[in-house]
Amino acid sequence: MVPLWWQIVLGAVLFVIGAAGVLLRRNILVVLMSLELLLNSVNINFIAFGRYYDDLRGQIFAIFVIAITAAEVAIALGILVALVRNKSTLKVDDVTLMKG
Amino acid sequence: MDQGFFLLFAAASVITALTVVLARNPVHSALALMACFLPISGIFVLLEAPFLAVIQIFVYVGAIMVLFLFVIMMIDVREAVFQRFLPGGNLPALVLLVLLGGEMLVLVLSSDRFSVTEPVATRTAGDIRQLSTTLFADYLLPFEVASVILLAALVGAIVLARKEPK
Numbered sequence: 001m002v003p004l005w006w007q008i009v010l011g012a013v014l015f016v017i018g019a020a021g022v023l024l025r026r027n028i029l030v031v032l033m034s035l036e037l038l039l040n041s042v043n044i045n046f047i048a049f050g051r052y053y054d055d056l057r058g059q060i061f062a063i064f065v066i067a068i069t070a071a072e073v074a075i076a077l078g079i080l081v082a083l084v085r086n087k088s089t090l091k092v093d094d095v096t097l098m099k100g
Numbered sequence: 101m102d103q104g105f106f107l108l109f110a111a112a113s114v115i116t117a118l119t120v121v122l123a124r125n126p127v128h129s130a131l132a133l134m135a136c137f138l139p140i141s142g143i144f145v146l147l148e149a150p151f152l153a154v155i156q157i158f159v160y161v162g163a164i165m166v167l168f169l170f171v172i173m174m175i176d177v178r179e180a181v182f183q184r185f186l187p188g189g190n191l192p193a194l195v196l197l198v199l200l201g202g203e204m205l206v207l208v209l210s211s212d213r214f215s216v217t218e219p220v221a222t223r224t225a226g227d228i229r230q231l232s233t234t235l236f237a238d239y240l241l242p243f244e245v246a247s248v249i250l251l252a253a254l255v256g257a258i259v260l261a262r263k264e265p266k
Contacts, residue, residue, distance in 0.1 A: 078260030
């Protein structure tokens, strides 16, 4: 059988890769995709812990994370379409409307 | 057997995740993200969560990736393709990432709480009937709240993407 720490290490590696995408990329689309990676690594950890400690709440919370992710992507892509229509840019650094 | 499959899926998901972050073309990133979700759903099957694996494929590969590709085709990504991407451009963020990853790896590897190989108990693992009973009995309120949030997201996305009436 697979040891638990393999799954945890996989989750950590995917989390760091996703965080790298969020922090280092300047393209809003790729930042959104990296957010998906972050949420997926969290899901792996939830399900792994839920299996090894025989607790169904891990799977339940993974379901909720997936549902919230779907809502988040719909809203974020709607904002993105409105942004591109108004400012015609995809770079995060160009969107400084809330900077004051 | 299980370990071999796990290593295969883990390697595939890590390589495609790196492709998501490093690819210059957002279309390539989206396709790599889709290729990343498939081995992750295989890992869910190995973890005796077949329902989650199916949900993963339906929601991520079926819905979210279609949304991403739709939006990529709607907007112009040609400028982003020609723009160079340097990973070393943001040094503080890079240092933060190295610290974060090193901390997580050291903490996980140095602890003996994560070394269990067999599940502590296998009473309910992989039982979809048990899962749905838990979801609809103990977690009914969060379930309904999630459906309301999805409805709000649906309406909000339509309102946001609509053209302004001039």
